[in-house]
Amino acid sequence: MIELDIYSNTPDEISIVERYWAMNSDGKFKESVKDLLPFYHITSTTQLSAFIRSISQAWDMNQICKQCGRYQEVASRSEIKASRQEMHQPCAACQRVIDEELREAEAKIGADLQRRLATASELASSRKIAYIDLPDDIALILIALERAINPRLFTSTFMRSDCRALVPCYVGDFIKKLYKSVAIIDNPSEAVAGTYFVKDNQLWHKSDQVVYSLTPNSTLVANEDAFNTLVLRPFDNNKAILNLWLDYATTDCMRYLLDQCEMHGLYTTAEDDEEIQSIFRTALRTYSVAHMWSAIWKIVKDAASLSTRTYYNREKAAATIPGKISRFLEKVQVGQVTLKRWNRPESQPSGTLGQVFKEIFGIDEETEGTTVMSIFADTELPYSVDSKLSIGELAEPTRQLMTCALARGMEAQVMLLFADMVRNGTDTASAINSVFKAFPVFKKPES
Structure with missing residues (x-):
C-alpha cells in the first residue's frame, strides 16, 4: 500500500497522482503508466513521473525504517516492495538527517584544520636557525641538497620529488632528517588540498605532498652567504x-x-x-x-x-x-x-x-668499509700543533698540511678555510689544527 501527500488542489492533478499510485489487492498497479498519457502537455512516462514527484510525496507502507519506524519515501513505482519488510538502510528522511550531521561534522573538522594550519604556518614563518650551529650530518645533507635543486633552495620552495638527485634512493629519509632538525620548514599555504589532516588530535601531513623551503638564517648575514660558510666549517663529529x-x-x-x-x-x-x-x-x-x-x-x-x-x-x-x-x-x-x-x-x-x-672526505663507492671506519674513528686529531710554536717551528706542520691538500686536489678549500679562521681572529697554530680536524682524510705522517 502507498501513503500519499498531494500538494495540489486541481482535481485533474489529484486524480493523476492517485491513478499513478493506485494498486489492487494483489499489490499490483491498476494502470500502466503509458495508459495515463497524454496528460496536459506531457507525452512521456519520464516526464509524467517527474511531474507527479513535483506535486506529491509517496511512502511505501511495506518498507519500515529501523531508525525512525516510519515508511520509506519512494519516487517511482520501481522502488515499491511487494511484501512488508524492514529496511537495511536508513529511510530518505533519516538519511537527510545523517547527511546534514555529516556535513556539519566535516565543516567543524575543516575549521579545526584551518586553525591548526594557520598556527603551523605562523610558527614556521617565525623559525630561524644559525647555519653555523647545524650538526655536521645535517650540514652535509644541506650542502648536497643545494646542489641537487640549485637554485631553488634559496629562491623558491621545493617538494620531496624535486630532490631525487640527492641520493640514489630513499630521498624521503634524508628530507625527514632536515625537517626534524628544522633546517627546512614546511609551507602549508602552498600545499594542495588534502596534504594536511588531523589524527589523534595532532596535525599530520602526507610527506610526498608537503612544500618545503630553507629555514632563514638567524643572523643578519644573508641566507646564501651564511650557507656558504657550511662548506668551509670543520666537520669533526x-x-x-x-x-x-x-x-x-x-x-x-x-x-x-x-x-x-x-x-x-x-x-x-x-x-x-x-x-x-x-x-x-x-x-x-x-x-x-x-x-x-x-x-x-x-x-x-x-x-x-x-x-x-x-x-x-x-x-x-x-x-x-x-x-x-x-x-x-x-x-x-x-x-x-x-x-x-x-x-x-x-x-x-x-x-x-x-x-x-x-x-670533503675523499670516500666513495670504492672505499673499503674498514677505511671509512678508521677515518671517522673517535680518535685524536690527525695532526696536533702546539699554539706556542714559533713561525719557524710551524713550517713542518704547514708543509704537511699543504702536501695532503695538494695530493687530494683540495688546496683551494684548505686555503679558504685557513684564511677565514685567521680573519676571524684564530691564531695560526689553532687554524692549522682546525683544518686538519675539518679534513679527516689528511692523515698524520708516520715518523
Whole structure:
C-alpha cells in the first residue's frame, strides 16, 4: 500500500497522482503508466513521473525504517516492495538527517584544520636557525641538497620529488632528517588540498605532498652567504658523519638491489627491505659499496634462477634474498668466497651527497668499509700543533698540511678555510689544527 501527500488542489492533478499510485489487492498497479498519457502537455512516462514527484510525496507502507519506524519515501513505482519488510538502510528522511550531521561534522573538522594550519604556518614563518650551529650530518645533507635543486633552495620552495638527485634512493629519509632538525620548514599555504589532516588530535601531513623551503638564517648575514660558510666549517663529529655515510652507502646498495630485482621480475616486501638494509649497513663497516654490488648481482641472479623451478615462483624466490645475502657474507667472512668489485652503473649516479662525501672526505663507492671506519674513528686529531710554536717551528706542520691538500686536489678549500679562521681572529697554530680536524682524510705522517 502507498501513503500519499498531494500538494495540489486541481482535481485533474489529484486524480493523476492517485491513478499513478493506485494498486489492487494483489499489490499490483491498476494502470500502466503509458495508459495515463497524454496528460496536459506531457507525452512521456519520464516526464509524467517527474511531474507527479513535483506535486506529491509517496511512502511505501511495506518498507519500515529501523531508525525512525516510519515508511520509506519512494519516487517511482520501481522502488515499491511487494511484501512488508524492514529496511537495511536508513529511510530518505533519516538519511537527510545523517547527511546534514555529516556535513556539519566535516565543516567543524575543516575549521579545526584551518586553525591548526594557520598556527603551523605562523610558527614556521617565525623559525630561524644559525647555519653555523647545524650538526655536521645535517650540514652535509644541506650542502648536497643545494646542489641537487640549485637554485631553488634559496629562491623558491621545493617538494620531496624535486630532490631525487640527492641520493640514489630513499630521498624521503634524508628530507625527514632536515625537517626534524628544522633546517627546512614546511609551507602549508602552498600545499594542495588534502596534504594536511588531523589524527589523534595532532596535525599530520602526507610527506610526498608537503612544500618545503630553507629555514632563514638567524643572523643578519644573508641566507646564501651564511650557507656558504657550511662548506668551509670543520666537520669533526665523526659519529654523526659515519652514521650519515652508512645511511647514504646503504641507499647506494639498495638502489642497485632494487634495479637488479626489477630486471628479473622480482619484488621484495617492505619488511624484507628493512632487513636487507640492516644487513648492508653492518657489512658496509667492512666492505665497500662496490664490493656489495658484486654480491647483490650474484644473489639476485641466483634468486631469479630459483624462481623458474617448478616448486618456486617469483614471490617465493624474492623472499629468499635477505637470507642469501647473510649467508653469502658469512662465506666471505670465513674466506670461502671472495668479493669482487663492481663499477658504478651508468644508470645509477652517486647523487650530490655522494659527491660531497668524495670532495670533503675523499670516500666513495670504492672505499673499503674498514677505511671509512678508521677515518671517522673517535680518535685524536690527525695532526696536533702546539699554539706556542714559533713561525719557524710551524713550517713542518704547514708543509704537511699543504702536501695532503695538494695530493687530494683540495688546496683551494684548505686555503679558504685557513684564511677565514685567521680573519676571524684564530691564531695560526689553532687554524692549522682546525683544518686538519675539518679534513679527516689528511692523515698524520708516520715518523
